[in-house]
Amino acid sequence: MDTTQRTEQQRSADRRRRELLEAADRVVLRDGPQASMNAIAAEAGITKPILYRHFGDKGGLYxxxxxxxxxxxxDSLRAALDAPAERRERVEATLDTYLAAIEARPQVYRFLMHPAEGGTAAEQGFDVGKHSAPLLRRMGEELAQVIEDRLDLGPESQRLARVWGHGIVGMMHAAGDWWLGERPCSRAELVRSLADLLWGRLAAAGDRIGGPGF
Amino acid sequence: MDTTQRTEQQRSADRRRRELLEAADRVVLRDGPQASMNAIAAEAGITKPILYRHFGDKGGLYxxxxxxxxxxxxDSLRAALDAPAERRERVEATLDTYLAAIEARPQVYRFLMHPAEGGTAAEQGFDVGKHSAPLLRRMGEELAQVIEDRLDLGPESQRLARVWGHGIVGMMHAAGDWWLGERPCSRAELVRSLADLLWGRLAAAGDRIGGPGF
DNA sequence: CAAATGTGTTACTAGCGGTAACACGAGTCT
DNA sequence: AGACTCGTGTTACCGCTAGTAACACATTTG
Structure with missing residues (x-):
């Protein structure tokens, strides 16, 4: 029951845990989302059961x-969102921050986007704590909070903020994913185009000749 | 070399293929994206190798x-996009069509969105359909085409249209995914909120008290 | 000293995607 | 008729995966 014993051993366990996570990071960076537990264990210089003792199952490690x-x-996104600047500038900074991140480490973010997708049927039965689609959902909720805190959207502000939070994050993600694959333009151009979309240029644009009347 | 023979046998093969696809459909509807080849074969009343003869590998069946x-x-989306109505109405109809579809058969669309399922390493070698989501890409390209055809966006119209196509589709998808999970509001409310976002209400909204200056 | 605890191993299970080898039936060619 | 092809179906297997049991070693704690 000594606290000294517990803290000392726990400290060692935490250090190992961090080392294992760093090894997993390296493997995911190299092999992408298909990284196997065996490969991660090998990279860490150990074998599988240790990974399972530390993280429970693959979902836990994930x-x-x-x-x-x-x-x-x-954290980076919050910094961009909270910068003291005009709203348009802040939006562009946030978009650029996200796109720079996925540009710098595409494999990691591809790994983060795909949820658990377990092999066995354990996932389907009862998912008390792990059903979340982690990164996208968290970003969406976070952005929703910022929107609700800082914008005056009238009586439906709460619902609007959440819808917009998830919608904008999805827009950013899908456009970023497509852009990463095709690289059709520079990052700055992409940022400007997306901000233009959010700024209502879709509604403001004129019809082409022979337009919607037909 | 008779044409009659070939067409006859091919007709039979096509019929079997359709039957197998319908069996696969049933299993995916029941088991979700984790549906295994064994389960699909069992549902069709046969065994695995026949599936592989018809579809090559799991990616082919997918x-x-x-x-x-x-x-x-x-097809449904095109109909909504091409309806003879105001732009805002068309946008709302398109959003509603998509959301109604994923609402009616969530498992199917979850399967379509999350195909990657890291099986063996064989998948990694030749990636016919490895891209995260063919459905999202196709929708994005399709919408981009419609936007470019019908809107006058100035000199950068081509790039803008493609970015917006993929961005809007991503917005629709992410918001729909979140909405399906939480059901925080009615479909009509969601449609209106998203259309409001696209109509520039984000840019037009006023600041809250103690706004961005802090 | 002995008990407990974290670290590590080998060897295994069950299921997956995918493939070879073989067997049967129905049309076709000579 | 007999041989030949071709599509349909099987069983049995491969290599891989996630995950687990059982056992061994060191260190700290009572």
Whole structure:
């Protein structure tokens, strides 16, 4: 029952845990989302059962690994969202922050986007704590909170903020994913185009000749 | 070399193929994206190798199954996009069509969106359909085409249209996914909120008290 | 000293995607 | 008729995966 014993051993366990996470990080960076538990264990210089003792199952390792990156990315996004600047500038900075992150480490973010997708049927029965689609949902909720806190949207503000939060995050994600694959333009151009979309240029645009009347 | 023989046998093969696809459809509707080849074969009353003879590998079966639903959904979306009405009405009709579809058969569309399922390493070698979501890409390209055809967006119209196509589709998808999970409001409310976002209400909204200056 | 605890191993299960080898039936060619 | 092809179906297998049991070693704690 000594606290000294517990803290000392726990400290060692935490250090190992961090080392294992870093090894997993390396493997995911190299092999992408298909990284196997065997490969991660080998990279860490150990064998599988240790991974399972530390993280329970693959979902646990995924969750721990995801938390690191989502927390880091969300911190960057919060900084961009909270910068003292015009709204348009803040929106563009936020978009650019996200796109720069996925551009720098595409494999990691592809890994983060795909939820658990377990092999066995254990996932389907009861998912008390792990059903969440982690990164996208968290970003959506976070953005929704910022929108609701800072914008005056009238009586439906709460619902509007949440819908917009998830919608904008989805827009950012899908456009970023497509852009990463095709690279049809520079990052700055993409940012400007998306901000234009959010700024109502879709509604303001004129019809082409032979337009919607037909 | 008779044409009659060939067409006869091919007709039979096509019929079997359709039957197998319908069995696969049933299993996916029941078991979700984790449906295994064994389960599909059992549902069809046969064994695995026949599936592989017809569809090559799991990706082929996925692609064939996906094509059916994507084509059907895209047809509905095109109809909504081409309706003779105001732009705002068309946008809302398109959003509502998509949301009604995913509401009616959530499992199918979850299957279509999350195909990647890291099986063996064989999948990694030749990636016919490895891209995260053919449905999202196709919808994005399709919408981009409609936007470019019908809107006058100035000199950068082509790039803008493609970015917006993928962005709007991503917005629709992410918001729909979140909405399906939480059901925080009615479908009509969601449609209106998203259309409001696209109509520039984000840019037009006023600041809250103690706003961005802090 | 002995008990407990974290670290590590080998060896295994069950299921997956995918494939070879073989067997049967129905039309076709000579 | 007999041989030949071709599509349909099987069983039995491969290599891989996630996950687990059983056992061994070191270290700290009572």
């Amino acid at each position: 969750a721990a690994l995801a938390k690191r990156h989502t927390d880091a990315l969300l | 692609a064939a199954l996906a094509k059916r639903h994507t084509d059907a959904l895209l």
